Amino acid sequence: MGLLYTMVHMDFDKDEWNQISNNPIVFQTKKDNVSLEIEDTSHKSFKLVFKNGAKFHMFRVTGKFRLTWDDDDIV
Numbered sequence: 777m778g779l780l781y782t783m784v785h786m787d788f789d790k791d792e793w794n795q796i797s798n799n800p801i802v803f804q805t806k807k808d809n810v811s812l813e814i815e816d817t818s819h820k821s822f823k824l825v826f827k828n829g830a831k832f833h834m835f836r837v838t839g840k841f842r843l844t845w846d847d848d849d850i851v
Contacts, residue, residue: 778824778845781817785841786834793832801834809851814843825851 788795792810793803808828815821817840826832830849835842 778843778847778850780814780822780843781837781840782814782843783817783840784815786812786814796831803832803834805830805832827851 788803792806794806796802796804805826805828809825810828810830811823811825812832813821813823824845826845827849831845833844835844
């Protein structure tokens with residue numbers, strides 16, 4: 777399971793992602809090779825590339841966001 781914390785709110789491209797749940801917030805990819813660039817709380821940048829149908833979870837935690845995903849969903 778992948779895990780990152782970020783201070784930055786993320787927007788998801790509607791052509792690439794569907795929000796499939798509000799509580800918890802879960803997004804799912806609509807196609808292969810969908811990428812996200814994330815800056816974590818220590819200002820390191822990460823680029824993740826997801827497979828079709830991959831799920832990405834986002835939880836609000838005291839002033840930041842906890843982001844998780846299944847490592848099998850990464851290309």
